[in-house]
Amino acid sequence: MSEEIKTLTISVYTENNIGLLNRISAIFQRRHINIESLTTSQSEIENVNRFVIVVNITETQAKKIVGQIEKQVEVIKAYYHDDHETIYTESCMFKIKSNLLFDEPQIQNIIKESNTRIVTVNKEFFVLEKSGRRHEIEALRKELNVFGIMQFVRSGRIAVTKDEMKITELLAEIKN
Structure with a gap:
């Protein structure tokens, strides 16, 4: 039985570095996955940007892509959520x-x-x-x-999750 393709929102917390957008989009390009929308802005944390990427993929693909994105040096953390878990x-x-x-x-x-x-x-x-x-x-x-x-x-989608994302605590741990 094949896995269901869903609309998923991928949130990526990053340092603001030149070339990162190209490297992140290349991860999707290599897998022949179309990005439905992409928005980037300052996040709730000073000096940390947030990408909001919307794609139609399976959860298995999302897990692999999030793993690949997190391998980028400037990426702090990446998450994926379905439409029921976000307000957008x-x-x-x-x-x-x-x-x-x-x-x-x-x-x-x-x-x-x-x-x-x-x-x-x-x-x-x-x-x-x-x-x-x-x-x-x-x-x-x-x-x-x-x-x-x-x-x-x-514009592209902007989204927040219904549940708390523990990014602030994660950053505090990294800084210590």
């Missing part, structure tokens, strides 16, 4: 012609119903911002596409 969201922005905001009452309804925020309005265009699950963003994109989208961008 994505953000997006839409740029749309301004006249539509006033000429198409349906757009105002879409904005209200989807909990979308107007970021800016000028004579040429307006910009909308939405945070939520990918399927919510895609549904909004489909609705707005009818009116013409000048530009669209979506």
Whole structure:
């Protein structure tokens, strides 16, 4: 019986070093695994960055990949979690012609119903911002596409775990 492919979120705590992103992405490339989204930012710990990588793989593959990632010198710790173990969201922005905001009452309804925020309005265009699950963003994109989208961008997933991750204690042990 083959193992189930799941959407997994891999969190990697690292030092902020040049070239690390290339080496981490090469681990996935060698295994022919597509990265669905990748976000990197400062973590809750000073001078420690966090990668949030979303992939569709089996748990066996995830264990191997996390092990490979942890072999990188700058990596402090890596974890993987399924969607039930995380709280996650994505953000997006839409740029749309301004006249539509006033000429198409349906757009105002879409904005209200989807909990979308107007970021800016000028004579040429307006910009909308939405945070939520990918399927919510895609549904909004489909609705707005009818009116013409000048530009669209979506972030990668950002996520926190429901359970505590013991990274702070781990770092304290390493420093001692």
